[in-house]
Amino acid sequence: KAGVTQTPRYLIKTRGQQVTLSCSPISGHRSVSWYQQTPGQGLQFLFEYFSETQRNKGNFPGRFSGRQFSNSRSEMNVSTLELGDSALYLCASSFFLAGGSAYNEQFFGPGTRLTVL
C-alpha cells in the first residue's frame, strides 16, 4: 500500500499570506489528523476529520482550518500567516471505525515544511 502523501514538501511564504496544504491518506483510511511540529512547542494536534466532518480540534486560532473530501483526502489552510506559523505540518491517517475505539495507530506522512518570512 502506498503511504500517506503530503504536498508540497516545502513552502516559503511571507507574513499575511495564506497557504493550503494537501494530504492523501492511505487507501481505506477514513480518519485524517493534522499536527504541527515546532522546536519550541513540539508536536501539537490541530484537528481530525472523519467522513468529511471535523471531529476533534486542538487549541489553535481560527486562522487554521481544514476540510476533508469524499475520497478522504484532506487539506488544511492557514490564513494571515505569522512568523510563528513556521513549522513542519504532519498529516496522519488511520483506519478508524465509526463508533469503534480509537486504538488504531496513525500513519504519518513526510510532512510539509512551511517557512514564513
Place this chain on the structure above:
Amino acid sequence: AQSVAQPEDQVNVAEGNPLTVKCTYSVSGNPYLFWYVQYPNRGLQFLLKYITGDNLVKGSYGFEAEFNKSQTSFHLKKPSALVSDSALYFCAVIRAGFQKLVFGTGTRLLVSP
C-alpha cells in the same frame, strides 16, 4: 487530561549495548500508549502500541516496550542498539474514542559505533 513525559532529552548508547528510552504517563482511565520514531526530514514512523494485554509489547525493528501500571511508565527498549537506531523518539498517549495523540517532548537517541 492525558499527558506523557520523557525525562531525557538525549540518550547515548554504544552500538551493541541495550538501550532504554523512558516515558511516564498521566491519564484518567485506561492508558493507550504509543511509540513513534522520527528520522531527519521525515515524518513519524509507528513502532508499537499498548492497548491492553501483556505488559511487554513487541514492535518494529526489534524494539519492545514495557508497560508498568504501578509506575505509570512505558519505557522503550531494545536488547542491542544499532547505529541506524539514532533518531528522535516520541512517546504518545491517546484518549479512547478520540484520534488525538498527545506527544511527549521527544528523546534523541545517539548510538555510537
